[in-house]
Amino acid sequence: MGVHSTFFEPQNNEQGIPNAEGSRITDYALKMAYEVLARKWRPQQFTDVVGQEHVTKTLTNAIETDRVAHAYMFVGSRGTGKTTSARILAKALNCEKGPTPTPCDVCDSCKEVMAGNSLDVIEIDGASNNGVDQVRDLRDNARYSPARGPYKIYIIDEVHMLSTAAFNALLKTLEEPPSHVKFIFATTDVHKVLPTILSRCQRFDLRRISVQDIVDRLRTGCADEGITITEDALLAIARGAEGGLRDAESALDQIISFRGKEIAEEDVLAVFGLVSRHVLEDLTMAILASDVPKIINIVSDMDKSGKDLQRVLMELLESFRNLLVVLYAGQGAVALELPESQLQFYQAQAPQTEAGRVLRIIDALIEADGRMRYALSKKTLLETGLIRCSRAAETASINELLKQVADLKKNFKSGDAAGLVAETASVSYAAGPQKKKIADADELEILFSHWHAIVDHLGQADSLSHRYFLDTAPLQIAGDHLTVGYDPQFSDERQRFEDPRAKLALARAVDRYLNRMVSIEFEALKSDDRRPLPSDHSISKSSADEAQELTGLMKWYANPVVKTVVEAFNGEITDIRE
Incomplete structure (x- = not known):
């Protein structure tokens, strides 16, 4: 307590420092107590949780209808809100006004949970408390009544780190806990959790947060903090977060330290080595257009700028995946939850390609990604991989060829028969018999x-x-x-x-x-x-036979359907069979 009084009260310390000096120490301590944005912006209500409406809605209804289970399992990747949701649930259950889906955040119980020093909400790290002895202590302490609120709540983070013996020691207590005990587990690797544990919990799968939701949250936070940031910069941060809001907030915190309160896309790209959205779009269009020189120039520029080429390949794979969704989903592509500018780009590219070609490009990118992990020259491998993608983009599939032939047949059947006959009759043959004159010969x-x-x-x-x-x-x-x-x-x-x-x-x-x-x-x-x-x-092929062969070929080349097919595929007739 003496240390706290030295920091926050203007009085002499043990060395006899005057009050003025004590004030300077207090100011220094306050400056050092900076709170990162990921903690400062941590949601305190269910309505503040981003992108997990299916979880917050269920928990809210459970509290309102008094159907709160004794054990919950939150599953999801990093930064999606597992621990945050667990703390809000604990706060909602032990709030002095509750249990309530909207805790007050002003009572002693809520403040203690937010500060992390509540005697009734025990947070345990599964990685460092994974033995049978720790679980035995937990089981023994669970029998005692809570100190303040109605429930004693155990939050075990990364619960998959518990040993098999520790899981088995927890089974009986988890299945039939005392009425005042609630268990909330969080894990990123649910497949490592024993099925006997999962069967005793209500499981919630927290999904990755969409790019648009991350952009909206960062935009709101920046407005509150007085930070000016462009939309492209927000989008670059959201892309780099890969669905984790905490990663995005930590990245923004780093950018603010680097650039201050005026942030542009170039600042984000410079710090994290990301590629501009416009560069990715140019590279996507170059591949679809089979523009190899442009592909090589873009890759060279990225390599000179020190970009992570492995990351570029993954983002390019995501880009073509989005294009494929737009091709197949049509108007349903809004489910991608992309910013409007990005969605408009994919919708503009969709009519210029075909789903089969995009699938071949995706296969080529996946193959290049697997090889690039062990490549000595990532630039060379990326160039060859993208050139292979461009060739796949211009190669027509069997389905496309069949569709074009079917369209030609359809057009031929619905065309002007008289016009087609006139066109055929107008062709003069070099030699050979003409059928309409046979009767006279x-x-x-x-x-x-x-x-x-x-x-x-x-x-x-x-x-x-x-x-x-x-x-x-x-x-x-x-x-x-x-x-x-x-x-x-x-x-x-x-x-x-x-x-x-x-x-x-x-x-x-x-x-x-x-x-x-x-x-x-x-x-x-x-x-x-x-x-x-x-x-x-001997019959010389330079006379009658060559004339006859030429006659047969000319006859088929004059056929409107054959002529159109040959021109469409840049082919030639090598054999005639009937």
Whole structure:
């Protein structure tokens, strides 16, 4: 008590320092008693807790309806409000006006809980009190009545650090505690807590706090403290906090020490090595546009500025995840809880890409992240990874190709048939038969002059029969009946000519020139037949065959649907099969 009187009362100390000197010591002590923002802004009411409405609403209703359980388990990552919620609940239960969901904060019980020196609210660190002996002492002390309030409340932080033996020693007391005892546990690793403990508690999962909620809380706090800070700076701090409000408040505290009460985004980026939101957006657009030079320049600038490239990759992964949500969710993307400026950016990029491409980019980023952890040159690996992402962005998926083909077919069916016919008829062929003139020509001569090409077309459908038809020739055509002669030396192979598959393939090949299907009969050539067989002389591909092949290709290139598909995919026709 003597030390306290020296610090706060203007009187002489043990060395005989005069009152004036005592005042100077008091001023120095007051200056040293700075309270960080994370403690200064700690919520004191359920309504002050940020981003955990599902927890505060349940606890409020439980107090109002007198349904407060004997044990609670608060689960969540760091800085989400586990211990804060536990203290508010303890204060609400032991308030002199309570139990009440709105503790007064002015009674002795509330003040003691806020100061952390309440005899009835015992906070225990699970990491340093994890043995059976400590749990035995807790169990023995729990039998005694509270000193002031109606309840004796045990808050055990990081309860997963208790040993298995300590958990088992706590089981009986936790299941059937005295009526005046309440247990509140907090943990970041709930999977390490025994299931027998969890089954005796009401569990609350505290979620990560959204970027927008963190920005709103920091903006309000800065306004109360008279601090001027830009929206981009608030957003940069919230991004770096990764869902933890305490991390964001601690970061803001550090920025204020660095820059004072006038804070811009550049100050935040300089202190924590973060990347500007605009740089991330530029990098996202460069990847979607497959702009490799721009990607390399941005990565080089970030490396020269000393940015954490591993962190850049994770933020880029988060950016494409948000874009994917916007693509799939549409108007439901407001669930991202992003600031309006960020949401507008993703909504503007969504029509310019496709979900399949974004998924491939995300896969490439995940792969690069796993490799970067062990890379000697993070810059090189990031560059190659992002270039791979840009290639994935410009590669069309099978689903996209099928969709484009389906759209082409749909447009073709709904188009002007007369216009399409006119377009096809306007194409002049370099050589070969034209179907509308066949009726005026000698069909047999046409077939004979192009028989080699007909046999080649047959070979595409029935390769086994191709060599037998090389020594055949059309003999006679009468109506829908075509007679084909073959070399007598192949009489033993007549069954090959009569094969239904071979005959059908030959009929389809003839249909290309006569524009009608014919029935085919075979007979051996007579010795006085003056018609030579196609194999009796060499047929140069520079004449009839090349003309026929060119004719077939030109015909298909003139087809509106084929032409559109070829142009859309920058392709060419290499084979024709019917």
